[in-house]
Amino acid sequence: TKSLRETLAEIVPQKQAQLKELKAKHGEASLGEIKVENLIGGMRGLKVMLWEGSVLDPNEGIRFHGHSIPDCQKVLPPAKGGKEIIAESMLWLLLTGKIPTEEQTRELSKELAANGNLPQYIEKLIDSFPRTLHPMTQLGMAVAALNHESKFAAAYERGVKKTEYWTYALEDSLSLIAKLPALAARIYRNTYYPGKDIAPIKADQDLVGNYVDMLGYSSNEGMKEYLRLYIALHGDHEGGNVSAHTAHLVGSALSDPFLSYSASLFGLAGPLHGLANQEVLRWMLAMQEAIGPDGTHDQIKEYLWKTLKGGQVIPGYGHGVLRDPDPRFTALQNFCDVRPELKDSPIIQLVKKTSEVAPGVLREHGKTRNPNPNVDATSGCLLHHYGLTEFKYYTVIFGVSRALGALTQLVWDRALGLPIERPKSLSMDAIEKIVNKS
Ligand code: CMX
Numbered sequence: 001t002k003s004l005r006e007t008l009a010e011i012v013p014q015k016q017a018q019l020k021e022l023k024a025k026h027g028e029a030s031l032g033e034i035k036v037e038n039l040i041g042g043m044r045g046l047k048v049m050l051w052e053g054s055v056l057d058p059n060e061g062i063r064f065h066g067h068s069i070p071d072c073q074k075v076l077p078p079a080k081g082g083k084e085i086i087a088e089s090m091l092w093l094l095l096t097g098k099i100p101t102e103e104q105t106r107e108l109s110k111e112l113a114a115n116g117n118l119p120q121y122i123e124k125l126i127d128s129f130p131r132t133l134h135p136m137t138q139l140g141m142a143v144a145a146l147n148h149e150s151k152f153a154a155a156y157e158r159g160v161k162k163t164e165y166w167t168y169a170l171e172d173s174l175s176l177i178a179k180l181p182a183l184a185a186r187i188y189r190n191t192y193y194p195g196k197d198i199a200p201i202k203a204d205q206d207l208v209g210n211y212v213d214m215l216g217y218s219s220n221e222g223m224k225e226y227l228r229l230y231i232a233l234h235g236d237h238e239g240g241n242v243s244a245h246t247a248h249l250v251g252s253a254l255s256d257p258f259l260s261y262s263a264s265l266f267g268l269a270g271p272l273h274g275l276a277n278q279e280v281l282r283w284m285l286a287m288q289e290a291i292g293p294d295g296t297h298d299q300i301k302e303y304l305w306k307t308l309k310g311g312q313v314i315p316g317y318g319h320g321v322l323r324d325p326d327p328r329f330t331a332l333q334n335f336c337d338v339r340p341e342l343k344d345s346p347i348i349q350l351v352k353k354t355s356e357v358a359p360g361v362l363r364e365h366g367k368t369r370n371p372n373p374n375v376d377a378t379s380g381c382l383l384h385h386y387g388l389t390e391f392k393y394y395t396v397i398f399g400v401s402r403a404l405g406a407l408t409q410l411v412w413d414r415a416l417g418l419p420i421e422r423p424k425s426l427s428m429d430a431i432e433k434i435v436n437k438s
Helices: 004-026 036-040 069-075 087-096 102-114 120-128 135-149 151-158 162-192 207-215 221-233 242-252 257-268 276-291 297-309 327-338 346-365 376-385 391-415 428-437
Strands: 054-057 061-064
Touching: 004 087, 004 102, 004 162, 004 391, 036 428, 061 069, 061 087, 061 327, 069 327, 087 102, 087 207, 087 221, 087 391, 102 162, 102 207, 120 135, 120 162, 135 162, 135 257, 135 391, 151 162, 162 207, 162 257, 162 391, 207 221, 221 327, 221 376, 221 391, 242 257, 242 391, 257 391, 276 297, 276 346, 276 376, 276 391, 297 346, 327 346, 327 376, 346 376, 376 391
Parallel strands: none
Antiparallel strands: 054 061
């Protein structure tokens, strides 16, 4: 069977040819017009980025190289003894567009485990941070410092050919993905359990299995399977979201993958992006406190109305692009339905009951274009159920995950020779001049 590098080496020339043909044949074709409202409205809906790993359909939700989440759950190899998709099989799919065999998946796991330990200067750096420094700030700084190791930056300095850039971007990306669990786990230990031992990386375990061990939950099989699924599902959500777009933008200046992904993490740390799942949990716990552990549908409805009448949004509902239920939410709910330990969990039951009444309430309320739950309606609540109750850490887990998609695209950006990103900006006066002429 072919290795990841061999598989990619075969696909790269095909994709390069595809891009060349697209440019030659359709370079002049229009994908839509740009309105003034797009320019002042965060560029919503403008088709202005190339992104290979996934495409988000407003109704069907995310597809990874055309594969829906239920498809992925059928065909992507799980961990040894597990059932859920793992980071390695998702990464393989994102990078190559192909479904890995079990053997290919295990080989990738072995490679990541072998490269998972942190250089000593990085351990020292993390250990020097104050415990009160936000875990995302710690993660972003440590990822940036890892660029000391960058093969891409070293190769660039040596003056390697442009056509070889992608091979070095791939090496850096795999090295970073391998090290993220140890980084993230050390930050967790230092911030919440100083002095506690961190479990060693097992050479024959998958990336997230090792991450959960290092976090200190090695005997919690439910948590392991949940985080495998969570990290695979959050890996990529097409290119325009802040974290994905940032990695692509910074990488376009030929900053190495460590610097590019560090920048991306600081975007993920924003409350409008990566922090939403902790908001849902906070709101759910307040509702649980208010109506008790066995709240009825009617009590939940009443609480929803109270939230809306208080001028607040229902966290975990609605979406900027999606117009139907988020398939990632559905996948997490299906996970809850099959895990026996979750059947009696009060918080998980509350998530489920809320999802049964909230769409009706939001429809009646009549504002949101999508009254359905998004993935955040449940993701943080599951972490809480499994005992990871430190809210501020949740975005770090998202950060371990999003590397899969953001770094995949960086490899493709270099393989396809995409140029530095440089959109045109206009001042209001300049816009007025243009629109007054037409
Ligand atoms: N509860 C109450 N009102 C809501 C709502 C909700 N969950 N979702 C949207 N609305 C309101 C909006 O505030 C807006 O009201 P105004 O016209 O008064 O400004 C109106 O409905 C129309 O909004 P929209 O076009 O449906 O949604 P947007 O694209 O503007 O916003 C989002 C999308 C996610 C920010 C919004 O639905 C929201 O705030 N949801 C709750 C927070 C949340 O779950 N965030 C996680 C998003 C997950 C992800 O990005 O992956």
